[in-house]
Amino acid sequence: VKIGRREPNLPPGPPTVPVLGNIHIFPTKFAFFKLTEWARKYGDIYSIKIGPKTIIVLSSMKAVKELIDQQSGLTCDRPKSYMADTMYEGLFTALMGYSELWRRLRKTMHTILTPNGAAAHQSIQAAEATQLMHDMLHSPKLYFTHIERYSTSVIASIVFGKHFTHFNCPEMEAIFKSIETGVKVLEPGAHPPIDQVPILKYIPERWAKWKRLAKRGNRLASHIYLHMLSICEQRIQRGEENGCFLEDVIKNKDQYELSRRQISFLGGALLDGGAHTTSAFLQSLVLCLTAFPDTQKKAQAEIDKVIGPDRVPQLEDFARLPYCSALINEMHRFRIVGPLGIPHATLDDGMYRGYFLPKESLIFINSWGIYHDPDVYEDPETFNPDRYLQNKFGVKAGVDVKDFRNNIIFGGGRRICPGMHVANASLALNVMNLLWAFDFSAPVDSTTGKPCVVDTFKYQEGIFYQPMPFSCTIHPRSAAKAAIIEDEFEDACITFRKFDGVPVELPSVDETF
Numbered sequence: 364v365k366i367g368r369r370e371p372n373l374p375p376g377p378p379t380v381p382v383l384g385n386i387h388i389f390p391t392k393f394a395f396f397k398l399t400e401w402a403r404k405y406g407d408i409y410s411i412k413i414g415p416k417t418i419i420v421l422s423s424m425k426a427v428k429e430l431i432d433q434q435s436g437l438t439c440d441r442p443k444s445y446m447a448d449t450m451y452e453g454l455f456t457a458l459m460g461y462s463e464l465w466r467r468l469r470k471t472m473h474t475i476l477t478p479n480g481a482a483a484h485q486s487i488q489a490a491e492a493t494q495l496m497h498d499m500l501h502s503p504k505l506y507f508t509h510i511e512r513y514s515t516s517v518i519a520s521i522v523f524g525k526h527f528t529h530f531n532c533p534e535m536e537a538i539f540k541s542i543e544t545g546v547k548v549l550e551p552g553a554h555p556p557i558d559q560v561p562i563l564k565y566i567p568e569r570w571a572k573w574k575r576l577a578k579r580g581n582r583l584a585s586h587i588y589l590h591m592l593s594i595c596e597q598r599i600q601r602g603e604e605n606g607c608f609l610e611d612v613i614k615n616k617d618q619y620e621l622s623r624r625q626i627s628f629l630g631g632a633l634l635d636g637g638a639h640t641t642s643a644f645l646q647s648l649v650l651c652l653t654a655f656p657d658t659q660k661k662a663q664a665e666i667d668k669v670i671g672p673d674r675v676p677q678l679e680d681f682a683r684l685p686y687c688s689a690l691i692n693e694m695h696r697f698r699i700v701g702p703l704g705i706p707h708a709t710l711d712d713g714m715y716r717g718y719f720l721p722k723e724s725l726i727f728i729n730s731w732g733i734y735h736d737p738d739v740y741e742d743p744e745t746f747n748p749d750r751y752l753q754n755k756f757g758v759k760a761g762v763d764v765k766d767f768r769n770n771i772i773f774g775g776g777r778r779i780c781p782g783m784h785v786a787n788a789s790l791a792l793n794v795m796n797l798l799w800a801f802d803f804s805a806p807v808d809s810t811t812g813k814p815c816v817v818d819t820f821k822y823q824e825g826i827f828y829q830p831m832p833f834s835c836t837i838h839p840r841s842a843a844k845a846a847i848i849e850d851e852f853e854d855a856c857i858t859f860r861k862f863d864g865v866p867v868e869l870p871s872v873d874e875t876f
């Protein structure tokens with residue numbers, strides 16, 4: 364039997380068995396740990412066989428640069444996915460194959476997402492970040508949810524011009540229901556291998572729960588995306604534009620060559636792509652500040668020296684805070700939001716380092732493996748922002764950095780995360796604000812009288828690496844700072860007025876499946 368066998372000129376990899384290849388040993392949970400273990404054994408490029416299909420795993424900056432960035436024309440596709448295409452009608456930028464339509468959607472996104480485009484949205488971003496401080500001040504125990512409100516509302520404001528005051532509102536609930544269903548729809552290994560065995564597509568719906576699930580996902584996703592779009596359209600009709608991204612796209616849809624439905628999914632892809640990732644980063648940040656009090660104190664000392672206690676931080680301050688910048692780099696390295704990114708795929712047959720890469724191979728950028736490589740980073744499992752003060756890439760002495768870039772956590776090539784500049788501004792603003800405003804500590808264990816041990820590995824399963832909710836004590840650093848936050852929040856509410864608008868009722872949706 365040839366199926367499952369590694370073809371002789373593929374990159375090396377774990378031994379295969381007939382038909383299955385490596386399916387039987389492929390991890391279903393936290394796959395990046397196993398893929399990193401294999402990287403140490405088989406090198407920075409290796410292959411895994413899933414039946415007849417090939418997965419290529421890249422675990423060095425050099426391999427990512429050479430194959431994802433420099434051969435982007437070959438590696439910019441996405442794997443075909445019946446489930447994703449059914450749920451998102453083949454219109455979801457992050458999961459679409461390389462096509463003319465994908466290029467048009469990316470081009471449209473770039474109008475807001477360039478550094479200058481992103482800068483135009485900084486006032487709403489700052490107002491949202493102020494609300495996050497205000498929410499944490501008033502109900503610190505709900506900080507996990509406050510972060511999720513912030514991350515969703517900031518993108519919804521930038522893209523659709525719609526601010527969410529509370530987590531408990533019909534729109535936020537609908538967005539999360541759609542995202543949660545998306546996670547189930549896309550869960551690797553949860554459904555029959557439809558993409559490998561296409562005949563399965565013809566099984567009638569009543570016998571195929573997975574088909575019904577994908578259709579339910581489609582109803583939920585299209586319902587909320589179209590609703591968000593109509594909020595924006597109605598604002599334009601009232602002549603109350605607030606400068607959000609989609610206003611421009613709606614008004615110039617002929618120039619962008621996009622239909623109304625395509626525009627709604629474009630907004631949806633930004634919303635889903637931006638909300639969860641930003642949340643995961645900020646929740647990991649709180650976890651690490653709680654687990655590593657010395658780091659917290661050092662960052663606070665820098666902020667106290669540069670900004671002082673009398674005003675809230677501004678985005679411009681960030682350039683004068685090298686330790687805070689190192690802290691963000693170390694957060695990206697230590698607890699990567701997307702440890703395997705979103706898989707790329709090859710558009711055609713290709714070659715790299717003398718290896719053959721068959722058409723439609725999947726390619727994983729194993730960021731976890733790259734950032735936890737003991738040959739590159741001193742004690743990679745130790746959280747140590749100072750490594751990024753020693754040199755730009757935080758590497759051991761003597762490591763050749765000519766192929767390095769610090770934004771590899773945002774992927775690469777033509778598919779590199781278009782939200783990178785919006786995300787960087789969000790992360791910088793909130794790191795400064797949260798450290799300026801609050802002390803984070805582990806709750807005290809009533810039996811020992813000592814702070815509880817914080818587990819920095821208690822994370823949720825899924826495509827993004829997001830911590831499980833954990834107890835954390837959050838106190839304002841002074842009464843004066845609490846008062847400044849109250850004042851700032853009043854100003855933020857003035858900014859929000861333009862983004863609250865007239866409520867538009869969310870119609871109900873059929874959720875059966």
Ligand code: HEM
Nearest residue numbers: 456457636637640700701704705773774775778780782786
């Ligand atoms: C900490 C924050 C973020 C991280 C770590 C992150 C990471 C990533 C990664 C790894 C990819 C896959 C890139 C590749 O395939 O090589 C991606 C794609 C994407 N991201 Fe982000 N992202 C973040 C924030 C955002 C934000 C704020 C937005 C929207 C404003 C956004 C929108 C997107 C979209 C639309 C794609 C799909 C690109 C495509 O397939 O063409 N992301 N992101």
